[in-house]
Amino acid sequence: xxxxxESGPGLVKPSETLSLTCSVSGxxxxxxxxxxxxxxxxxxxxxxxxxxxxxxxxxxxxxSLKSRITISVDTSKNHFSLRLSSVTAxxxxxxxxxxxxxxxxxxxxYWGQGTLVTVSS
Amino acid sequence: xxALTQPASVSGSPGQSITIxxxxxxNDVGSYNLVSWYQQHPGKAPKLMxxxxxxxxxxxxxxxxxxxxxxTASLTISGLQAEDEADYYCCSYSSSTTFVVFGGGTKLTxx
Numbered sequence: 001x002x003x004x005x006e007s008g009p010g011l012v013k014p015s016e017t018l019s020l021t022c023s024v025s026g027x028x029x030x031x032x033x034x035x036x037x038x039x040x041x042x043x044x045x046x047x048x049x050x051x052x053x054x055x056x057x058x059x060x061x062x063x064s065l066k067s068r069i070t071i072s073v074d075t076s077k078n079h080f081s082l083r084l085s086s087v088t089a090x091x092x093x094x095x096x097x098x099x100x101x102x103x104x105x106x107x108x109x110y111w112g113q114g115t116l117v118t119v120s121s
Numbered sequence: 122x123x124a125l126t127q128p129a130s131v132s133g134s135p136g137q138s139i140t141i142x143x144x145x146x147x148n149d150v151g152s153y154n155l156v157s158w159y160q161q162h163p164g165k166a167p168k169l170m171x172x173x174x175x176x177x178x179x180x181x182x183x184x185x186x187x188x189x190x191x192x193t194a195s196l197t198i199s200g201l202q203a204e205d206e207a208d209y210y211c212c213s214y215s216s217s218t219t220f221v222v223f224g225g226g227t228k229l230t231x232x
Contacts, residue, residue: 047159047167047210049221060220096166104172105221106157106212111166 002027004097004112018084022097029078030055035100036080040093087119125224132230138199141227143211145192155214156194162207206231
């Protein structure tokens with residue numbers, strides 16, 4: 001059974017960089033069958049796709065966030081990470097990591113429990 | 122602004138059937154059979170219920186079904202149960218906006 005677990009600071013100051021890690025267990029992040037994704041949800045609002053990474057380092061980012069996002073993968077630790085720079089209050093959200101099927105861009109079959117990140121001074 | 126429009130809320134009584142629509146503002150739903158549906162209970166992560174328009178992952182009840190007509194995708198839940206009360210999100214590929222886009226979500230209330 002694949003499990004994903006987000007970790008990182010729950011509070012980030014405005015203009016700073018948000019950094020989160022998603023640890024994957026029960027499966028290899030190096031698999032050719034999956035992408036690894038970040039999705040967020042502001043409190044009381046809907047879901048927003050942030051971006052995906054393939055273990056070979058291919059990335060796809062939400063164009064509205066692209067200038068501030070970096071998603072990377074560490075195969076030795078079987079985890080992948082999100083960095084979002086120059087954060088504002090609008091970046092306050094629950095951040096989820098998820099596994100995405102290789103051939104189906106909208107198929108997110110395993111999700112982490114989510115971690116709330118608040119942007120505040 | 123989402124490129125996928127869902128009703129804010131729907132409701133039904135136990136045993137009844139309901140349908141949630143997901144209307145694309147462009148032709149992406151009609152052009153690609155990539156719509157998926159997610160169920161989210163309060164405080165929980167979303168759960169995949171339907172993918173590629175009408176396919177159910179293993180373990181998902183056959184009371185859940187998906188369909189598509191033109192630029193509108195739909196999720197139908199038959200034999201409503203109290204445990205179905207949740208938020209539901211559609212998701213589609215969008216070549217013109219953000220690559221992957223979610224609908225605004227629909228709150229299902231089981232009366």
